[in-house]
Amino acid sequence: MKIRYLFFLMLFCYSCSKNEPRKPINPKPSTTLYKETIKEAISLNKIEDAKILQLIKNDSTKIYLQSSQGFWYTYINKIEENLPTPVNGNEVIFEYEIRNLNDSLIYSKENLGIKSYVIDKEDFISGLQKGIKLMKIGETITFVLPSYSAFGITGDGNKIGINQSIISTVTLTNIK
Template sequence: MMHKIVVFLLLFILLSCANSQPRRPINPKPSTTSFQKSVEASKRLIEFEESEILRFISRDTILNYKTSANGFWYAYNTKIDGQTTTPKTGDLVEFYYDIRNLKNSVIYAKEELGIRTYKIDQEDFISGIQKGIKLMKVGETITFVIPSYNAFGVFGDGNKIEMNTTIISTVTLLNNKN
């Protein structure tokens, strides 16, 4: 009797494993064409924003803009020469700033935004300004022209800044508590 049970179990195991089929996904893979369309749309948006920024910069006869390796443009309103240090990761800085659009219309005035205290690279803030503050010395004022992908991106700020909006911000570094 034991012999029959063992044979039955062996046959059952062999037969149940012999016909295993891999399961097929319920949903097919997403097409790469939608991804490619998204990439192409992003490239067109970046090209458009950069051409608008260059047009704005070319009309500004007062400031001399430089291109940053971090994807924004900047110009010194007030520059301090000398051996003073610039903020680095972990420093606590105080600054005031405003936000304007490419028509130079004020979106948020510096009085509305007030003095901002910010810990370098350890808080969520406008990406372009985060990187730009690292270029500044206490007492300097810099105007940044920041494309949407370094500002508020495809969502805007949920209030006054719409999606894909290039911003201009004039920042004055008041204090660096390193």
């Protein structure tokens, strides 16, 4: 019995001492790929911003404001009364349309219909999510959204392409 015990003890000790760590099958990805991707994104954003700034410069009839979230907007119908703006959890009802930077209609108000959206609780165009929080009932605002605040690198899978900036005119009709 002692011999068996001694045999298993020696087997156990020798088998543990010779384990070598396995080498990874796939080596770690190069950090240069990430750096290149970031440089490319920055370059694309600069090009988009230049196009948007040119559009704003050419539209001298309106005053555009830049938001801290990276989009521009101008009031078409501004309400001067001290009315509330939507906050987290409010349901808003609005109409909107989407145009490209050449001012060609992509989706009309009729195509999109009346939209109901719960602030910060539902998925929607990120720039418009933030922009609607600036609005009062009855106001109409035109938002100029760079692609990273609109549909991003995927587009909408239909009429809006990848990395496409958009113009959206929104009329807020109700806050619940």
